[in-house]
Amino acid sequence: MTTTYTSYRLISQDIGKSLDRISKQPDVARETEYYLSKIGSIKSIDAFMEDSRLYNYALKAHGLEDMAYAKAFIRKVLTEGITKDDAFANKLSDTRYKELATSLNFAAYGEAATSFDRAQKDVVAQYTRQTLEQEAGSDNTGVxxxxxxxxxxxxxxxxxxxxxxxxxxxxxxxxxxxxxxxxxxxxxxxxxxxxxxxxxxxxxxxxxxxxxxxxxxxxxxxxxxxxxxxxxxxxxxxAGFGISSDLLLSINTLKLGGK
Missing domain, CATH: 1.10.3700.10 (AGR C 984p-like)
Structure with a gap:
């Protein structure tokens, strides 16, 4: 059996090659192609959330795939953005929500939010890295x-x-x-x-x-x-498995308004 250190080093020492391998996996390539072909035409939070493939892709990219069901919660994160100190995402201890609102900053840029690299190439890079880490974890949690x-x-x-x-x-x-x-x-x-x-x-x-x-x-x-x-x-x-306990109350108060 390959040791934890050896497995980690095999992936980490040539991370570019490891990520390239992941990006070429049929399921990853298919979802990435769809995301890149569609995201630039999305002009609103509603349109983004109505396309389940785009929505799920972006959430997984940010390690939030376990939160896909909590649409009212995610909507609030995106609606309030990150500009104001008291914005919802800025008040959460989990920084993944702020990162999502930064990638898809509809609050600040409106219809242009998905035209930036951070909403396209950067999200793809994050999705690929998340997939790599999940794949590694299926064999060895330590890796x-x-x-x-x-x-x-x-x-x-x-x-x-x-x-x-x-x-x-x-x-x-x-x-x-x-x-x-x-x-x-x-x-x-x-x-x-x-x-x-x-x-x-x-x-x-x-x-x-x-x-x-x-x-x-x-x-x-x-x-x-x-x-x-x-x-x-x-x-x-x-990293996308389960829900942080400090979010449960907020989720419960919001989910009735989700779509």
Whole structure:
């Protein structure tokens, strides 16, 4: 059996080739072709949400495919956009919603929102990466966690950024051999320990991130010798599996108005 580290490195060391392989898979190529052929003609949030293939593609690209049913929730995210500090997406702790509203910024650009690269090529790139990580996770959850951490690391500027993300927090705990109970301790103390263990500026350095993930994959292999796939619980709200608990109340108050 290929080790977690070896599997991760095979994908990561030539990420361009790995992504190209994914993009050429028939189902991915078919959905991408459809998305690119249609998205530029979409002029409103209504039109976007009425086309299920476009809608599902964009949500998966942002790791939100588990939220496809919550159309009222997604509509509110897109309607309010990101310009105002009190916009719905800006108030959510989960940054994926802000990223979606940035890619499809109907609130700011109206009918022109889908004409930008961020709504077309950038979404395709995100969709391909998400598919790659999901495929890797079907064989080995540790590989998916490592790829996810690698992708997200440059955007993290504080220990709280890691603690607030279930998947990244799992990578941290595994890497430094912290018990699961650590996640239940005071959150500020957790964040402080993260910043003591990892220099935040190192997350901008691919080499240093790679060394951190080498340690993680070795520790993961030691803790999970049977390679039981637990991605549905670990990656939860971080990567498109399940719903973050802090969103449930908002979803319940909105879904009756969904289409």
């Amino acid at each position: 998916r966690l490592a790829l996810y951490f690698e992708r997200m690391a440059p955007s993290i500027t504080s220990g709280m950024g890691i603690i607030a993300d279930d998947a990244m927090s799992q990578v941290f705990r595994t890497t430094f051999q912290l018990p699961a109970e650590f996640a239940g301790t005071d959150i500020d103390k957790q964040a402080a320990l993260v910043e003591k263990a990892i220099k935040m500026e190192d997350l901008q350095d691919p080499v240093k991130v790679g060394k951190l993930l080498e340690r993680f994959t070795i520790m993961w292999e030691m803790e999970n010798p049977s390679q039981v796939n637990t991605s549905t619980t670990i990656l939860g709200s971080s």
